Amino acid sequence: MRVSICAVLRSPAAWLSPALSMFALGVLGCGESSEQQVTNVDATDTQFGEIDATTSDTRPEIYLPPDFGDLCEGNSDCSSGFCVEGPNGFVCTRTCDELCPDGWNCKGVQSGDSDVRFVCVPNGTATDTVGGDTTPDTSTGDTGTGDTGMGDTGTGDTGTGDTGGDTAVTEDTSADTNTNDTGPGPTLGNACEGPLGVGSDTLRTEGTVMTGEWPDCVVGCDFESNPSLWYVDLRSSNYTGASGRLDGDEHLYDFSGGQKVGPDIDVVAIIAPPRTMLELAVVKSAAQSVLEPLIYVSDGFQVRTFNSDVSGSNTCGRTTIAFPYISGLPIYAVLEEATNYDLWTPTGYGSGTVGGPGYDWILRIRTAIFQPFELGALAIGQTKTVTGSALTVGGQTSYFRFYAPGTSKPKVTITRKSGVDFLPTLAGMKTIQGELVWQKVEEDTDENGIVILTNTGFRPCVPQSECPSGFSCPPDLCTSADAEWIFAVYDYNGAAGPGTYGYDVKVEVLP
Numbered sequence: 038m039r040v041s042i043c044a045v046l047r048s049p050a051a052w053l054s055p056a057l058s059m060f061a062l063g064v065l066g067c068g069e070s071s072e073q074q075v076t077n078v079d080a081t082d083t084q085f086g087e088i089d090a091t092t093s094d095t096r097p098e099i100y101l102p103p104d105f106g107d108l109c110e111g112n113s114d115c116s117s118g119f120c121v122e123g124p125n126g127f128v129c130t131r132t133c134d135e136l137c138p139d140g141w142n143c144k145g146v147q148s149g150d151s152d153v154r155f156v157c158v159p160n161g162t163a164t165d166t167v168g169g170d171t172t173p174d175t176s177t178g179d180t181g182t183g184d185t186g187m188g189d190t191g192t193g194d195t196g197t198g199d200t201g202g203d204t205a206v207t208e209d210t211s212a213d214t215n216t217n218d219t220g221p222g223p224t225l226g227n228a229c230e231g232p233l234g235v236g237s238d239t240l241r242t243e244g245t246v247m248t249g250e251w252p253d254c255v256v257g258c259d260f261e262s263n264p265s266l267w268y269v270d271l272r273s274s275n276y277t278g279a280s281g282r283l284d285g286d287e288h289l290y291d292f293s294g295g296q297k298v299g300p301d302i303d304v305v306a307i308i309a310p311p312r313t314m315l316e317l318a319v320v321k322s323a324a325q326s327v328l329e330p331l332i333y334v335s336d337g338f339q340v341r342t343f344n345s346d347v348s349g350s351n352t353c354g355r356t357t358i359a360f361p362y363i364s365g366l367p368i369y370a371v372l373e374e375a376t377n378y379d380l381w382t383p384t385g386y387g388s389g390t391v392g393g394p395g396y397d398w399i400l401r402i403r404t405a406i407f408q409p410f411e412l413g414a415l416a417i418g419q420t421k422t423v424t425g426s427a428l429t430v431g432g433q434t435s436y437f438r439f440y441a442p443g444t445s446k447p448k449v450t451i452t453r454k455s456g457v458d459f460l461p462t463l464a465g466m467k468t469i470q471g472e473l474v475w476q477k478v479e480e481d482t483d484e485n486g487i488v489i490l491t492n493t494g495f496r497p498c499v500p501q502s503e504c505p506s507g508f509s510c511p512p513d514l515c516t517s518a519d520a521e522w523i524f525a526v527y528d529y530n531g532a533a534g535p536g537t538y539g540y541d542v543k544v545e546v547l548p
Contacts, residue, residue, distance in 0.1 A: 042107070046518040101138065104129045120365065123159040130157045136508050142364065142470065158362045160470070227430050228318035228401040229353035232327075235280075238401055241269050241282035243303075243343045251281050251303035251372075253288050255316055268367060271404060273343035279305045279400045280322065285375050285393030290385075297385035301392050305400060306367040309360040312407035312473055317374050317432075318355040322397035329375040330354040330398055331512040332432075336368055338359065340466075341475055343531035345375055347431030356432035356442040357530060359407050372398055407473075412439035415546045423542040426526070428459070428533040435526045441546045443513075443520035446492035448545045451526055453486030460484060460529035465494025468521050480529045492547070495522050 102116045107129045109120040115129035122128075137157035142274040143210045144158045145358060243251055247266040269276045283301045290299050308314060319330040332354035333343040339454040360368065374396060380387040412421050421439065427436065460481045467476040477494035481487065497513065497520040504510035513520070528538055 047204060054280065059385070085376050090269050091275045100131070102131055104130055111364065111380055117156075119156045121156060122160050123256040124365065128451045131156050132387055136505075136510065138511060142472075142485055142511075158364060158366075159452045179319075184225070196491065197307045213397060216393065217253055220296050227347065227355065228345050228403050228412040229320060229355050230317050230429075231320075231401065233324055233399075235399065238278045238399070239275045240280040242279070249304060249473050250284075251279075254288070254304060260460055268306050268308055269402065271307065271313070271402065275295045276402075280473040281372075282394075283328070283372070283377075283396040283398065285396075290382070292385055297383075299386045300374065300390040301370040303398070305372065307360075307368045307370060307402065308365060309368045309404065309469060311360060311363045313360045315360055316355070316357050316359065316401075316403040316405070317370050318401045318402065318403075319370075319398050320353045322399050325395070327391075328352075328398055331332055331373045331375045331378050332356055332400075333371050334358050334368055335371060336475065339475075340371075341368075342432060342527060344432030346533070354432070355430070357434045359434075359436060359525075361475070363470065363472050370400060390520055407436070409436035409523060412437055412544060414440045415440055417445050417545065417546050417548050420543045421542075424454075426540050426542055427455075428526070428528055428538040428540075431532045432528065433533055435543065436519065436523060437544075438523045439544060440519040441522055442517045443498040443515035444517055446547045447495060447522055448492070449490045449494075449524055450543040450545075451488050452541045452543070453481070454539040454541055456533070456536060458530070458541075459486075459533070459538040460487045461540055462485065462527050462529040463488050463490040463494070463524040465490050465496075465521040465528070466525070468523055469496060469499060469511055473523065475525075494524070497521055497523075 061244055102113075104116050106123075107115075109115050109127050109129050112118050112120045114120055117129060117131045119130050119132070120127050130141075132156050137143050140160060141157040142160045143155055147273050193411050244250065246252075250318065252267065255375050269279050272500075281303050283303060286301065287298045288301055290297050307315065307317075317332060317334065319328070319332045321328045329346070329352055333340045334356055335341060343355040344354050347355050348349050354372070356462055358368065362368075377386070377390045377392070380390055408425070411424070412423070415421055423437075426435065439447075444477045449463060449465075451463055462478060462479045462480040465476045467474040475491065476496050479488050479490050498515035498516045499511050501514055504514065526540065526542070
């Protein structure tokens, strides 16, 4: 079953879903926990662009509260009101603009209401401000602070049986002007094609999770008190996936109209080495299962990628994403039954939700090295075009990279060439200090087949004007030197095919 554009999006202005409203936005909690800890999120809203950090601390000196770095169990334990995850547990922090002590990054977080706050978050190399630990955390692999190469190979491949990854087509990466490159675009494997059942996968089962059940959400759930108890850590474990059941029990959710009853939603937290390409496929655990799975990925604030199934005859939810963080913070795969998803409304679920025996699932995780389509080095005033790119498998995300002066203002245009149901969508990346966080998303809301991303969708460096004198600013300062610019192309509805969703790419480097 291919979920229709109306069922999936529900509104052209907002990508709504039950877990997005309660889990990703963090506005509405689930479960009975009243204590909320901060979940790391991107500093932008995918639908409305950059968020104005009006609550940032703009004082000329970095003021650290007396409990900064102290261990905490909830926001109420900290004088700043913010308790965030560190390498050795949750710690008190403070608000910020771009300026934080060494070992900490300034990130947007969701604090349990509708507002985003910017706070200092440990980047995995925090010193004795975090529980007395003076040993840098190197478990995340590539620290991302000096990555200037073409085709980053520092993440390694931690998966098993991966049949692909972004296989970059670099037919012409020279700094040419108005040059047309023709290529098939990045291709990906398809974990949906494997046989049903466990096979060669090593799965983290639902029984190993705190309370024996995957959480329904993150913010407001009991699970958030110690999320390490339900990670699938691809850096240091042999897991290649997870398994569980969408049960038939009643689950309580806090909607705007009061507490409501709804079906099971399973959320799997995943940690991987930075910039590892993740292919996530949720399938039935057995042929006799009646599950019709749906999957999406959230960074803790907004849905980033989505898929209901890869084709009309293949009941498998599949999506891809490059792991964004260098700090060891997770991203979340949200698994739902498509029937339940369609019954959700902003005020509660309609009747007829399903779950229980026969709704068992397996989440396969395949990894590959991040290899975007390389566009080469571009000077100010140059234009680069690529023709013949395509999305061919449901849930595919194709990444593109180019190098241009940090002071330039690139403009990216995607033009649909085939696939009447294809809604081309562009995501610009924030690559400061090597992270690959989604900065801004532009979708084809008027369905004319064209979508444009301007320089506000990128953030590869910090302008010198934002670095006051005497401060230790991020090393990625904007200069005329080349900076790394990355964007992603995908189908807004997450279900490419059957057939080819073709598109052309145009990059203009403006002054």
